[in-house]
Amino acid sequence: MTIAGGTALRVTGAVKTVAIDVDSVLADVMLVWADEYSKRSGTRVTKKEIIRWDIPTVLPITPDQVYRYFSHVWKHRWREIPPTEPDIGDVTKRIHRKGYRISIITKRERPTAAYVAMWLDLHRIYADELLFVYDALPKIDYPFDVLIDDAPKNIVDIIAPKSAILFNQPWNRDFDWPVRVDSLSEAEKLL
Numbered sequence: 001m002t003i004a005g006g007t008a009l010r011v012t013g014a015v016k017t018v019a020i021d022v023d024s025v026l027a028d029v030m031l032v033w034a035d036e037y038s039k040r041s042g043t044r045v046t047k048k049e050i051i052r053w054d055i056p057t058v059l060p061i062t063p064d065q066v067y068r069y070f071s072h073v074w075k076h077r078w079r080e081i082p083p084t085e086p087d088i089g090d091v092t093k094r095i096h097r098k099g100y101r102i103s104i105i106t107k108r109e110r111p112t113a114a115y116v117a118m119w120l121d122l123h124r125i126y127a128d129e130l131l132f133v134y135d136a137l138p139k140i141d142y143p144f145d146v147l148i149d150d151a152p153k154n155i156v157d158i159i160a161p162k163s164a165i166l167f168n169q170p171w172n173r174d175f176d177w178p179v180r181v182d183s184l185s186e187a188e189k190l191l
C-alpha cells in the first residue's frame with residue numbers, strides 16, 4: 001500500500017496509525033447518559049432508544065442540556081461508565097502488538113478531559129498518543145490510516161488512502177457504510 005506524502009513514515013518502516021474514538025467506541029458512555037437523563041426527567045430511557053445522532057429530535061431535551069448531562073456524567077459518574085466490551089484494554093494491546101500505532105482522538109469539552117484520561121488508565125487502554133480536540137477541526141485532518149468511530153459525520157468524508165470502520169450504535173444504523181463492527185475486538189480482526 002502506498003502512503004501519499006509519507007516520506008517520514010517510510011523512513012520508520014511505514015507504521016500504520018489506527019485512530020480510536022473514546023465516546024461510544026471505547027467507553028459506553030451513553031448507557032450512563034441515558035440513566036442520568038432518566039433520573040432527571042422521571043422517565044425511563046435506555047441507550048437503544050437513542051436512534052438518531054441529534055438527541056433533541058428523539059427526546060424532549062435542548063442541545064445545551066445534552067452537553068451538560070454529558071459533561072456531568074464524565075465529571076461525576078466516570079467510574080460507572082463501562083467499556084464497550086470486557087477487557088477492552090487487552091484488545092488495544094493486541095492492536096499494538098500487530099504493529100499499529102494507536103492514536104486516541106476525542107473531541108470534547110475541556111473540563112471532561114482529565115476524567116477521560118483517568119478512565120483510559122483505569123481500563124488499561126494502550127495508546128501511543130492521546131488527542132483531546134477542543135475546536136471544530138474535523139477528525140479527517142488528523143494523521144491516521146484507519147479510523148474507528150461511531151459518528152457518521154467523522155466518517156462520511158474519509159477517502160483512500162485513509163479508511164474507516166463504523167462502530168455500530170443505535171444512532172448510526174441508517175448510515176450507509178460498508179465496514180461496520182459491533183466491538184473493538186471485531187475491528188481488531190479486520191486490521
Ligand SMILES: [Mg+2]
Pocket residue numbers: 021022023024025149150151
Ligand atoms: Mg464517539
